[in-house]
Amino acid sequence: MTVTAVRKDPDALTLTLTAEFDASPERVWQLWADPRQLERWWGPPTYPATFTRHDLAPGSRVEYHMTGPEGDQPRGYWDVLEVDPPRSLAFRDGFANEDGSPNEELPQTIARVTIADIGGGRTRMSIESVFPSAEAMEQIVAMGVEEGLTQAVGQIDAILAEDAVVRRS
Amino acid sequence: MQTGTDIDRVFAALADPTRRDIVRRSIAGQEGVAELADHYPMSFAAVQKHVAVLERAGLVTKQRIGRRKVVRTHADGLAAARRVLDHYEELWRGRIDRMADLITEDTEGTDKTRETQA
Numbered sequence: 400m401t402v403t404a405v406r407k408d409p410d411a412l413t414l415t416l417t418a419e420f421d422a423s424p425e426r427v428w429q430l431w432a433d434p435r436q437l438e439r440w441w442g443p444p445t446y447p448a449t450f451t452r453h454d455l456a457p458g459s460r461v462e463y464h465m466t467g468p469e470g471d472q473p474r475g476y477w478d479v480l481e482v483d484p485p486r487s488l489a490f491r492d493g494f495a496n497e498d499g500s501p502n503e504e505l506p507q508t509i510a511r512v513t514i515a516d517i518g519g520g521r522t523r524m525s526i527e528s529v530f531p532s533a534e535a536m537e538q539i540v541a542m543g544v545e546e547g548l549t550q551a552v553g554q555i556d557a558i559l560a561e562d563a564v565v566r567r568s
Numbered sequence: 569m570q571t572g573t574d575i576d577r578v579f580a581a582l583a584d585p586t587r588r589d590i591v592r593r594s595i596a597g598q599e600g601v602a603e604l605a606d607h608y609p610m611s612f613a614a615v616q617k618h619v620a621v622l623e624r625a626g627l628v629t630k631q632r633i634g635r636r637k638v639v640r641t642h643a644d645g646l647a648a649a650r651r652v653l654d655h656y657e658e659l660w661r662g663r664i665d666r667m668a669d670l671i672t673e674d675t676e677g678t679d680k681t682r683e684t685q686a
Binding site: 421440443508530534538 | 595641650654664665669670674
């Protein structure tokens, strides 16, 4: 198992995942630092990501879009906060408007990535996501309802069944 | 805990795109039914009906602010937080699995990244 620990704190609005890889810290860092590699894991297979701007320097903005099965292209950005290759990266992760500008109405999360050599050719990476407020959580849930977030928590069957009922009536 | 019927009601309420939009717009709790109705190409009565369905499902409540009555999305903050954290856990697990796949490709010699490293 790659993921070795998950810590969720609904009160502190924080999620931390820890994973271990059979690779050096430099190799794991490359997954973040090389945009062509990042594109191969950031988005799910149904929503591959394309990074159109990518410079991991404090204060710089990373821009990307994802391409959905219907050709829809949700956009996002990172504001890079801290960079210490190959040990750590922190960025603000937000949603962008169609023109690529940050969508200030939607909540941003802060992601902190730490990468450490644990010996034996293995590397531990932890990712901490911090959400801004309980209201932001409600907003993400409401948005997700629209985008099928509920599918991810295994409720798709119920939605589809209800959808069919409502359409028929 | 919610009962089966409560959940059925929630999903039925959310199966309609207009109602999903009302839930999203009402997070801020600024608009009454009349203002909400301005956003949709349908009658005030039709929007009022949608709001009533959402109210019965417990997804929105009407709150009085001064002389106005606004519609506000009713979400249990902590439950919302749990759902978002669960969702992000899934999201990151998927990402980490794909990262691990890329690293495995290195050792299998099918790694295409060498071209991009130059």
